[in-house]
Amino acid sequence: MIRKLPQIVIQQIAAGEVVERPASVLKELVENSIDAESTQIKVEHEEGGLRWLRVSDNGVGISADDVPLVFESHATSKLQKLEDLDSLDTMGFRGEAMSSIAAVSRMHLWTSPRGASIGCRAKIEFGLWGGIEESDRRIGTEIVVENIFERLPVRSKFLKTPIAEARQLSSILKRLALSYPECEFSFAERGKSPRFHWPKQSRFDRCLLFFEATDAERWFEGETEDRSWKVHFVFLKPRFFQSARQNLQIYLNQRMIKDRKLEFAVRRAFEGYTETPHLSTGVIFLEGNPSEFDVNVHPTKMEIRFKDAEEVFSVIVHALRSRLEKMHQDNLPSEWSATKPVELALSASPSSMRASVMSIEEAPFEVPVQSVFSGGFVNDSWKFLGVIDSTYWITQKQGALFLFDQHALHERILYEDLNAQFDKKGILGSQRLLFPVDLQFAGREDLEDHRSSLEKLGFDWTIDSKGKWKLIAVPSLLKRNPVELLREALKGLAGSKETVFRDILATMACHSAIRAGDSVPESTAHEILVKFQSTDALGHCPHGRPTFVKLNSRDLEKLFHRV
Ligand code: ADP
Ligand code: MG
Secondary structure: OOOOOOHHHHHHHHHHHHOOOHHHHHHHHHHHHHHOOOOEEEEEEEHHHOOEEEEEEOOOOOOOOOHHHHOOOOOOOOOOOHHHHHHOOOOOOOOOHHHHHHHOOEEEEEEEOOOOOOEEEEEEEOOEEEEEEEEOOOOEEEEEEEOOOOOOHHHHHHOOOHHHHHHHHHHHHHHHHHOOOOOEEEEEEOOOOOOEEEOOOOHHHHHHHHOOOOOHHHEEEEEEEEOOEEEEEEEEOHHHHHHOOOOEEEEEOOEEEOOHHHHHHHHHHHEOOEOOHHHOOEEEEEEEOHHHEEOOOOOOOOOOEEOOHHHHHHHHHHHHHHHHHHHHHHOOOHHHHHOOOOOOHHHHOHHHHHHHHHHHHOOOOOOOOOOOOOOOOEEOOEEEEEEEOOOEEEEEEOOEEEEEEHHHHHHHHHHHHHHHHHHHHOOOOEEEEEEEEEOOOOOHHHHHHHHHHHHHHOOEEEEOOOOOEEEEEEEOOOOOOHHHHHHHHHHHHHOOOOOHHHHHHHHHHHHHOOOOOOOOOHHHHHHHHHHHHHOOOOOEOOOOOEOEEEEOHHHHHHHOOOO
């Protein structure tokens, strides 16, 4: 026999989808408090919210006429017509939460609208309206949710222990509170003193509390506006990533979101500043026009669809990187930062790029050749003091001692140049091979599928009359292993990795850079040092290893226990 389900049962089933556990109830209630312009929000619980959960706020309240509506599904004060979805700046908008929670619990509500002389209280039990009555006036709204899921045994099987649920409550409240530093939050077990109490504070200070940071010096923040987006961020300095528990939070218009691509953008931004970009710890606060994205994808509203995801990606990468580059510059002697970055010969044009590459082994650099290492050149106030193991350069500049790793340094410079060239022109310089090279590797048939990408990198090949595959052109910068690079590029392009081009450029830089153990003419070393000082962000090789170590006189004094 087919029978229509009673309305209450329908509501309870629907509720299960919105209301997963006490923490999701808390999230909905606190978001409502935030939407109600509260500046103080208090959360208390008993048994992790399984028995009892209370959220009180000092927000605008609800008028007695509206109270019954709050519990009806699709009743909301925030969205009137579909077009409003594009301009919404509140957390909720579906009018689903209150009715859903009320369907699976015993709910009590006390509220007074601002300016009213009396308040009211209402009750609803497992979806059944329990009436409304007058009560004394209080500020804002207080909602108690009891015996959640008592009538939904299936759901309650999935719930964890009270302790685990309490941990979830606290964690979700902290994440909500992170993006509302102007609001005070407290969290307590019923009848006990608060587990945490966060006062109204600056965004930076709120972040420090969130990450339980003990040393503010280890953190940095920044803010930029770029195209249609505003980005504010607070991050642990990359050299401390390894000592922290990885934790990356992303907010969009103060709403916490989960977006793999944006997480990836953060990692990408830190690449080259640390060996562990995957341990990035910090927060991104992204602000943009609601017409640029769609939050209406999933009931829990964590997932976002961006109109132009590429744009958001690059906005985040640039915001972080320009700040990181500035920090790097701040660590250099002052007159360096004052130097205007010069247009590098390497990135100027493919032909000049080629010339400077050749110069390492063949053509000389166009810098005056001075006396050799023995005497040390003095130029641009660099003093070259010597080389250890044909790998580490000892140099002096302005009273500070600099040790360089020649491979890491050169690799990084080439990498930056390649990136700049690629970003600017979308294509790298290519050089024809006088003697085409046989391509013998398995899977080479797939090359054709990626022809246009590989051509952008500077590769070209043909199949001759005998059916042999021949490599006829390679990136002009490349000095070694063109076939190996081609294979790696092919492998990368076949996967769907988003950094594929960056990875290939990094490999290319690695294959083209002078190696550890190469003996380097002084003029080359000098040329590289000049570039080092005029380019941003060269403190680490593309894999994150440091390119140099700097010891200033203060450091030396410490080493020799003079201070
Ligand atoms: P939504 O938040 O999507 O509008 P809810 O079901 O969460 O839907 O809430 C329904 C309505 O109840 C809200 O639109 C709001 O008008 C009112 N409301 C709920 N909680 C509060 C509160 N703490 N303060 C003021 N109004 C509230
Ligand atoms: Mg809501």
